[in-house]
Amino acid sequence: xxxxxxxxxxxxxxxxxxxxxxxxxxxxxxxxxxxxxxxxxxxxxxxxxxxxxxxxxxxxxxxxxxxxxxxxxxxxxxxxxxxxxxxxxxxxxxxxxxxxxxxxxxxxxxxxxxxxxxxxxxxxxxxxxxxxxxxxxxxxxxxxxxxxxxxxxxxxxxxxxxxxxxxxxxxxxxxxxxxxxxxxxxxxxxxxxxxxxxxxxxxxxxxxxxxxxxxxxxxxxxxxxxxxxxxxxxxxxxxxxxxxxxxxxxxxxxxxxxxxxxxxxxxxxxxxxxxxxxxxxxxxxxxxxxxxxxxxxxxxxxxxxxxxxxxxxxxxxxxxxxxxxxxxxxxxxxxxxxxxxxxxxxxxxxxxxxxxxxxxxxxxxxxxxxxxxxxxxxxxxxxxxxxxxxxxxxxxxxxxxx
Numbered sequence: 001x002x003x004x005x006x007x008x009x010x011x012x013x014x015x016x017x018x019x020x021x022x023x024x025x026x027x028x029x030x031x032x033x034x035x036x037x038x039x040x041x042x043x044x045x046x047x048x049x050x051x052x053x054x055x056x057x058x059x060x061x062x063x064x065x066x067x068x069x070x071x072x073x074x075x076x077x078x079x080x081x082x083x084x085x086x087x088x089x090x091x092x093x094x095x096x097x098x099x100x101x102x103x104x105x106x107x108x109x110x111x112x113x114x115x116x117x118x119x120x121x122x123x124x125x126x127x128x129x130x131x132x133x134x135x136x137x138x139x140x141x142x143x144x145x146x147x148x149x150x151x152x153x154x155x156x157x158x159x160x161x162x163x164x165x166x167x168x169x170x171x172x173x174x175x176x177x178x179x180x181x182x183x184x185x186x187x188x189x190x191x192x193x194x195x196x197x198x199x200x201x202x203x204x205x206x207x208x209x210x211x212x213x214x215x216x217x218x219x220x221x222x223x224x225x226x227x228x229x230x231x232x233x234x235x236x237x238x239x240x241x242x243x244x245x246x247x248x249x250x251x252x253x254x255x256x257x258x259x260x261x262x263x264x265x266x267x268x269x270x271x272x273x274x275x276x277x278x279x280x281x282x283x284x285x286x287x288x289x290x291x292x293x294x295x296x297x298x299x300x301x302x303x304x305x306x307x308x309x310x311x312x313x314x315x316x317x318x319x320x321x322x323x324x325x326x327x328x329x330x331x332x333x334x335x336x337x338x339x340x341x342x343x344x345x346x347x348x349x350x351x352x353x354x355x356x357x358x359x360x361x362x363x364x365x366x367x368x369x370x371x372x373x374x375x376x377x378x379x380x381x382x383x384x385x386x387x388x389x390x391x392x393x394x395x396x397x398x399x400x401x402x
Contacts, residue, residue, distance in 0.1 A: 004104040005281035006399065007267040007274060009188050009369030010038045014204045014357045017121040017259035021201040022192060025261075027056065027063045027119040030192070031071035034263045037190040038113060039075070042267060042279060046077040050109025053084045053100050055092025055116025055361040060128040063119065071117075087361075088290070090328060091387040091395040092116050093264060094364025098288035098397055100268045110276075111269035116361035120259045125360065132295070132391055143240040143296040145233040147390055148223035150298040151251045151329035153237050153244075157297070158335050162250045165330035166216040169255035169354045171344070172327060173211040176351025180207060184350055184377060188264075188369040206258045206357040221249040222256070240296045255330040260357025264365035283372050286382070286398040287313035293392040299332050301394020302386040303339050309384070309396040317342065320398070321380035324367040326387040327352035336386075349374060363387065368397065375401040 012034055015022030022030060031054065039046060054068035068083030088095040093116035100112035132138050133146075145153070155165060179185060180203055191202035227234040227247055234247045274281050289309035293301045302325055310316060317340045325333040325347055337347060350370060353363065364387055371383035386396040 001105050002107055002270050004101040004268055004270065004285045005274065005402065006283040006285060006372060007269055007279045007281055008038060008042050009264070009266050009372060010034055010041065010190050011188050011264035011366050011369055012192050012262050013189055013201045014206055014359060015201055015261040016206050017261065020121055020261060021205060022261040023121045025119070026122065027067055027117045028070045028074050030119065030261070030263045031067065031117045032074035033192060034115065034190060034265045035071060035075035035077065035113065038265045038267055046081050048111055048273065049077065049081045050103065050112050051082050051084055052113045053086060053096040055096045055364065056085050057087055057089055057092055057118060057360040058123045058125055058128050059085060059087060061123055063123045067117070088393065088395065089390040090326065090358070090360055091364050091389045091393065092361045093366065094368065094385060094387055094395050094397060095290065097266050097268065097365055097368055098290065098395065101285045101288055104268055104270050110273040111267070113265055114268055115263065115265035115365040117263035118359040118361040119261045120359060121261050143236055145237050145296060146223070146226065147298060148251060149227050149233045149237060149247070150296065151256070151331050152223055152227065152247050152249045153241065153297045154299050154335055155250045155331040156244055156248045158331065158338060160250065160331050160334055164334060165250050165255045166213055168330040168334055169216060170211055170213055172348065172351045172354040173208055175349060176207045176355035177209040179350035180204060184373065187373050204356045206260050207355050211254065216254040219252040219254050222252045224249040237296065251329050251331070255354060257328050257353035258357035260359050262359035262362045262366065264362045264369060266365050266368055281402045282376070283399040283401050286400050288397050290395045291393065293394060295392035298390060298392045299328065299388040300335070301388045301392065302332065302336050302396065305394030305396040306340070306384065306386050309398055313398050315398065320382050320384045321346065322349065322371055322374055322383040323347040324371045324383065324385040326358065326363060326367060327354040328358060328388050330354060332388050364395070368399065372399060
């Protein structure tokens with residue numbers, strides 16, 4: 001099989017949701033800026049790009065109508081370059097990378113651009129509707145609960161206390177603050193400019209360096225009322241998991257992923273593409289995986305997805321130098337570390353979505369870039385990126401630095 005390589009990664013800074021610096025831009029505009037930056041950095045002849053595969057979760061309004069193709073046109077790519085919008089919820093950006101990878105490996109084209117976007121300040125999460133949440137015949141049979149309740153179920157299952165999840169969140173803030181200050185993200189970040197060519201954002205703006213255990217301790221659990229007030233979702237969860245006496249509500253805004261805006265792109269191609277365009281590959285994509293899991297607890301997907309990708313690659317957890325496990329909620333990476341016996345020193349070493357935010361359709365592609373930059377910075381070899389996914393799914397990718 002043909003090998004697939006990462007030639008470059010580019011992302012926007014993450015802008016705060018609602019009143020953040022990127023709020024004035026539409027998803028198409030921000031996507032086009034990142035696609036242009038990728039083209040200019042690498043001198044791309046976009047006629048050679050087989051497809052632009054773009055993750056985008058809330059596909060409605062200005063984020064609807066095959067946003068990928070709209071972004072391709074707005075970025076002045078070749079007319080022959082198509083666009084494909086995909087939605088695997090929180091893993092959409094990573095799934096775009098994985099689809100492009102496997103197209104290259106299957107000889108269906110020499111080069112792809114993969115990534116995604118989400119303007120959460122302009123197109124509210126959930127505004128596109130979801131059958132699993134609103135169709136009673138589906139919701140009842142699947143024991144549907146909102147994702148925050150699922151995070152608290154996960155914490156209950158693994159016995160994580162409020163102090164455990166808050167301590168993880170504080171550490172995420174510390175790591176992201178230190179990484180931003182040290183310039184670890186600058187290699188991939190493209191400063192975003194307005195129509196007057198003035199920079200409106202050049203670094204992640206959601207990070208809260210002042211976060212402490214004391215400040216988090218003052219926050220009320222976000223999902224306690226919807227869980228406990230009758231007819232609450234806890235009752236639904238306990239029907240599914242009668243082994244639990246009660247659901248321990250420990251998550252809140254400070255130990256969950258932030259609502260932000262952002263976009264990211266990854267240039268993926270085979271060896272022939274690199275040689276023809278005089279581009280040096282930065283990493284080889286070793287293996288990819290996706291899997292379905294229990295739709296009620298919903299957030300356990302990184303565990304079987306990682307087991308699957310390790311099996312496909314013939315590797316063990318000890319062969320991986322760095323892990324990027326999306327911090328949708330603190331209980332997700334905590335459960336990953338406990339399940340696999342992974343030390344925190346190898347996981348999310350520059351912080352994660354609790355500190356920097358989670359622009360749904362873009363995050364997976366962002367994490368691939370973050371992992372690759374850190375491999376190059378530290379001289380390490382392999383990294384694994386994985387995300388939990390709404391409705392009970394997971395996705396994982398292993399890369400190896402060239």
